[in-house]
Amino acid sequence: MRLRRLQRADIEAVRDGFASGIAAATTRWMFPRSLPSKLGWFDDMEASKEHDAFAIVVNRRVVGICSLRPPRFAGRELTIAIFDPAMRGRGLGTFAVTELCRFGFSQLRLRRIELGVYPNHRAAIACYARCGFQYEALLRRYVYHNGVWTDAMWMSLLRSEMGLKKNERAR
Numbered sequence: 263m264r265l266r267r268l269q270r271a272d273i274e275a276v277r278d279g280f281a282s283g284i285a286a287a288t289t290r291w292m293f294p295r296s297l298p299s300k301l302g303w304f305d306d307m308e309a310s311k312e313h314d315a316f317a318i319v320v321n322r323r324v325v326g327i328c329s330l331r332p333p334r335f336a337g338r339e340l341t342i343a344i345f346d347p348a349m350r351g352r353g354l355g356t357f358a359v360t361e362l363c364r365f366g367f368s369q370l371r372l373r374r375i376e377l378g379v380y381p382n383h384r385a386a387i388a389c390y391a392r393c394g395f396q397y398e399a400l401l402r403r404y405v406y407h408n409g410v411w412t413d414a415m416w417m418s419l420l421r422s423e424m425g426l427k428k429n430e431r432a433r
């Protein structure tokens with residue numbers, strides 16, 4: 263398994279991953295997107311200095327996506343989705359989140375990475391907690407999901423909390 267920069271050629275796999283609806287129950291990404299709209303998203307992301315996306319690759323297959331995008335509050339916001347349910351619960355999320363945070367803190371020199379998660383999404387919360395994320399707040403009735411105003415749990419990880427190697431530490 264590895265992370266690599268998302269490429270334009272990956273967008274069809276990403277579109278298919280979200281279009282399958284498999285991530286809809288636990289993410290804010292509830293509706294299928296067309297290929298042109300996803301390609302537009304990719305081009306905007308490439309043009310932005312505040313958005314970095316990576317493909318999660320297993321045996322050369324793109325099985326998920328993760329990113330650091332502009333924050334709701336401060337730093338960057340982490341997003342992740344592993345499309346194939348058979349690939350979940352095997353440590354892939356923990357690997358991808360750790361690698362992405364290492365990139366954010368050492369390459370982008372971030373001080374803080376934040377994320378939102380539904381409070382009943384126990385697998386994601388376990389994954390984030392294992393990567394060092396701490397509970398920060400409950401945003402009440404924050405997301406309109408499936409016809410219901412739903413709470414979101416906010417978590418964050420600070421650079422000082424991540425065990426960076428000496429050569430990765432920001433100055």
Ligand SMILES: CC(C)(COP(=O)(O)OP(=O)(O)OC[C@H]1O[C@@H](n2cnc3c(N)ncnc32)[C@H](O)[C@@H]1OP(=O)(O)O)[C@@H](O)C(=O)NCCC(=O)NCCS
Nearest residue numbers: 288343344350351352353354355356379384385386388389
């Ligand atoms: C959330 C997600 C990224 C996690 O990735 P993953 O590869 O499944 O995560 P990991 O295998 O590294 O860790 C999952 C942890 O949850 C635990 N877990 C799995 N199902 C669980 C459950 N129902 N209740 C409690 N813990 C659970 C696992 O045991 C594991 O913890 P452990 O390593 O301490 O044993 C992945 O499931 C996913 O992409 N889901 C769909 C999209 C999504 O929900 N994205 C996140 C939105 S916030």
